[in-house]
Amino acid sequence: MIETSHLTRYFGSLVAVEDMTISVDSGEILGLLGPNGAGKTTTLRLLATLMRPTSGTAVVDGHDIIRDPEQVRSIVGVVSDNQALYERLTIYENLDFFGKMHHVPEAERAERIKGLLEHYELWELRTSRVGTLSKGLGQRVAIIRALVHDPCVLLLDEPTANLDPPTALNTRKLLDYHTDHDGKAIIVSTHNLREAEKLCDTIAVMNKGRVVAKGRAPELIKGFESDQAIEIRVKGLSLSQMHEIEKAMYPSNVSFKDDAVSITVVDYDSRAPVIIRKMLELGIDILEVHPARPEFEEVLVKIIGEA
Amino acid sequence: MRRDIATLVKKDLLEFKSNKQIWIPVILLPLLVSIGLPTTVAFIPSALNVSGVIPEIPTGLLRTLPEELRLTLETLEKREQLAFLFIAYYFAPTFLVIPLAIPAVLCADSFAGEKERKTIEAILATPIRDSELLIGKTLLPLAASLSSSYFAFIIYSYLTNLLIFHRFVFPTYSWILIMGLLVPALTFFSVGTMIIISARSKGFREAQQIGGMIVLPVFVLLVTQLLGIMSMTNLSLIATSIILTALDVLLLKFGSRAYTRDHLMSNI
Numbered sequence: 001m002i003e004t005s006h007l008t009r010y011f012g013s014l015v016a017v018e019d020m021t022i023s024v025d026s027g028e029i030l031g032l033l034g035p036n037g038a039g040k041t042t043t044l045r046l047l048a049t050l051m052r053p054t055s056g057t058a059v060v061d062g063h064d065i066i067r068d069p070e071q072v073r074s075i076v077g078v079v080s081d082n083q084a085l086y087e088r089l090t091i092y093e094n095l096d097f098f099g100k101m102h103h104v105p106e107a108e109r110a111e112r113i114k115g116l117l118e119h120y121e122l123w124e125l126r127t128s129r130v131g132t133l134s135k136g137l138g139q140r141v142a143i144i145r146a147l148v149h150d151p152c153v154l155l156l157d158e159p160t161a162n163l164d165p166p167t168a169l170n171t172r173k174l175l176d177y178h179t180d181h182d183g184k185a186i187i188v189s190t191h192n193l194r195e196a197e198k199l200c201d202t203i204a205v206m207n208k209g210r211v212v213a214k215g216r217a218p219e220l221i222k223g224f225e226s227d228q229a230i231e232i233r234v235k236g237l238s239l240s241q242m243h244e245i246e247k248a249m250y251p252s253n254v255s256f257k258d259d260a261v262s263i264t265v266v267d268y269d270s271r272a273p274v275i276i277r278k279m280l281e282l283g284i285d286i287l288e289v290h291p292a293r294p295e296f297e298e299v300l301v302k303i304i305g306e307a
Numbered sequence: 308m309r310r311d312i313a314t315l316v317k318k319d320l321l322e323f324k325s326n327k328q329i330w331i332p333v334i335l336l337p338l339l340v341s342i343g344l345p346t347t348v349a350f351i352p353s354a355l356n357v358s359g360v361i362p363e364i365p366t367g368l369l370r371t372l373p374e375e376l377r378l379t380l381e382t383l384e385k386r387e388q389l390a391f392l393f394i395a396y397y398f399a400p401t402f403l404v405i406p407l408a409i410p411a412v413l414c415a416d417s418f419a420g421e422k423e424r425k426t427i428e429a430i431l432a433t434p435i436r437d438s439e440l441l442i443g444k445t446l447l448p449l450a451a452s453l454s455s456s457y458f459a460f461i462i463y464s465y466l467t468n469l470l471i472f473h474r475f476v477f478p479t480y481s482w483i484l485i486m487g488l489l490v491p492a493l494t495f496f497s498v499g500t501m502i503i504i505s506a507r508s509k510g511f512r513e514a515q516q517i518g519g520m521i522v523l524p525v526f527v528l529l530v531t532q533l534l535g536i537m538s539m540t541n542l543s544l545i546a547t548s549i550i551l552t553a554l555d556v557l558l559l560k561f562g563s564r565a566y567t568r569d570h571l572m573s574n575i
Binding site for chain 1: 311429436
């Protein structure tokens with residue numbers, strides 16, 4: 001659905017996006033994750049044809065962003081980091097205006113706006129001025145605006161920023177709905193690691209305009225599991241059992257705390273079963289085993305740091 | 308293409324209607340000039356109780372006036388001459404504030420305001436072309452300014468003839484040139500300048516403040532006219548209009564370069 005090829009954008013001598021080659025299929029949510037100035041917003045703007053790339057290109061549902069920008073804009077829905085709605089106009093007037101600008105025929109437009117407003121539980125508020133709405137409701141209107149012409153691609157720039165947790169959760173559910181039911185390809189830029197982990201099928205970590213890592217969240221974490229801890233809760237340990245464990249686990253680092261044994265291992269997947277087997281051989285009753293994986297946040301910092 | 312432009316104009320109209328800060332000056336300024344000036348000239352002599360005195364134009368001042376104006380003044384009665392001088396000559400620069408100030412207010416909101424509120428990003432994400440967007444955003448300021456100027460001119464002429472001269476005396480040929488050539492040229496000048504100012508400014512207020520300076524040349528004209536340094540002849544009106552039209556073409560050309568998706572988005 002979306003394929004970028006060496007997409008690059010400079011602002012003067014400043015690199016905003018460099019040599020980006022990614023792809024997103026229909027029904028997939030790609031998360032762009034990275035610190036401020038990483039190039040996330042510029043990437044979305046390039047794909048929405050709001051800016052021209054310095055070099056490279058991208059194809060959105062078969063349409064090249066340089067050769068066919070108007071066609072690209074007609075199949076892409078954009079939600080920017082601000083809501084970008086006309087505060088003095090009503091919800092319906094806003095949506096009707098953007099529907100017209102996307103050349104949605106009148107009858108279809110009215111039906112579509114009604115359907116979306118009902119789905120997003122805003123039909124009753126259709127005559128309210130956007131300026132009177134809460135941030136959460138405004139964000140819902142902004143998402144509807146991006147959907148009013150039924151685009152096959154959604155580009156969302158920090159869609160849950162500044163929203164309270166229940167509204168953010170609701171927004172994530174709605175995005176999930178649009179990928180699952182409508183098969184839309186979605187790219188979301190976010191600072192929110194939890195959101196990226198929960199919402200996105202794939203995550204592209206960006207730093208200084210470049211994609212420095214890409215994959216599913218567990219895969220990205222796995223790449224940093226070489227030095228992992230396994231925590232095993234046991235039913236009482238004698239001093240001799242502790243010595244036996246230390247001896248058996250050498251050279252891994254072993255620490256004991258109350259009724260738990262914490263062992264730092266290299267190559268978690270192959271070593272964890274060996275450790276458990278050994279403890280069972282020593283006659284230790286195992287109550288619980290925790291693979292103490294690193295937090296996604298730590299992984300992200302490491303990825304960016306290494307880049 | 309035309310459909311997108313019409314949609315954009317309708318939306319802008321809807322927004323302007325709901326924004327008092329915009330429509331009050333747009334209505335008030337032409338009314339103030341068109342009703343205020345002739346009414347003042349008509350009623351000040353009686354209010355000051357000098358109706359029995361016939362004020363005359365000093366000979367020194369008369370010599371600085373354009374030939375065509377002097378000839379017209381000679382056809383009028385003595386008591387009408389000073390009123391005519393103000394109405395037909397000295398008030399002309401004040402009248403020119405309308406085609407300069409109205410586009411400045413409307414364009415500041417339409418261009419810089421959309422940028423400030425970031426709604427421009429949502430419009431740019433629709434299939435509209437850059438050129439259509441520029442036309443769509445300029446049509447309303449142009450139409451509002453021109454219609455306000457002509458509406459004010461009709462009221463000004465009507466009240467002048469009705470209240471001051473009690474017969475058809477106004478407009479003069481100079482005013483037909485002003486309305487036919489200078490007012491459209493000034494309106495386009497104001498719009499072109501404001502597109503460039505708005506493209507570079509961060510928001511509505513900044514654009515409006517810088518754009519407000521656009522009326523300064525009119526006050527310079529007013530002062531130089533009063534001091535007899537410059538006189539507004541028919542020839543100078545035609546020449547000024549031609550120069551302004553050439554300037555308009557350049558301004559709109561530069562403005563259209565500044566008003567591209569890439570340029571706008573790079574400056575948000």
